[in-house]
Amino acid sequence: MEHRRLISSTMLDKYTNWPGLKQVCKIIRTRIRKGETTTEVAYAVTSVGCDRANAETLLKWYRGHWGIENRLHWVRDETFGEDRCRVRSGNAPQVLAAIRNLTISWLRSQGIAKIAESLRENAWNPQRFFTQIGKPNF
Numbered sequence: 001m002e003h004r005r006l007i008s009s010t011m012l013d014k015y016t017n018w019p020g021l022k023q024v025c026k027i028i029r030t031r032i033r034k035g036e037t038t039t040e041v042a043y044a045v046t047s048v049g050c051d052r053a054n055a056e057t058l059l060k061w062y063r064g065h066w067g068i069e070n071r072l073h074w075v076r077d078e079t080f081g082e083d084r085c086r087v088r089s090g091n092a093p094q095v096l097a098a099i100r101n102l103t104i105s106w107l108r109s110q111g112i113a114k115i116a117e118s119l120r121e122n123a124w125n126p127q128r129f130f131t132q133i134g135k136p137n138f
Contacts, residue, residue: 001032006059010050020047025058076100079116 007026025044030037046058053061076082080100087093104115110132112118122129130136 003030004028004059004063005030006055006062008050008055008058018045021045022047022049023053023058025055025062027059027062072101072104075104075115079119 005028007028008023009025010023012024013021023046025046027042027044029040029042031040044058044062046053048058076097080103082097082100085093085096087096107115107118127136
């Protein structure tokens with residue numbers, strides 16, 4: 001079980017030269033796992049004023065950011081090994097990133113939640129993949 005709380009303030013705006021700073025935030029995450037409680041504190045800054053987003057809205061945005069991290073970046077890093085990729089020059093890194101994103105998006109559009117499992121299945125039986133994309137005799 002996890003509980004998150006965000007406290008935001010505009011009080012530091014006058015005491016810093018940070019361009020565009022509107023609010024500072026303190027995010028407190030308390031987790032209870034297997035009877036053990038841990039607390040983690042993180043800090044954030046934003047250029048969004050309190051007139052556009054209160055603490056509740058900022059917390060939703062913050063959670064949404066980590067949803068993207070978990071649904072896309074983690075899959076790219078862990079399942080596709082993007083961080084271990086040795087391709088570093090020319091357009092190849094961007095092309096490979098686009099292919100990874102396309103693959104993930106297509107698999108999700110097919111209702112596939114377990115990306116790694118699906119990749120293993122398609123690697124074992126590539127004909128299944130070609131049938132799915134409408135090229136049964138590829």
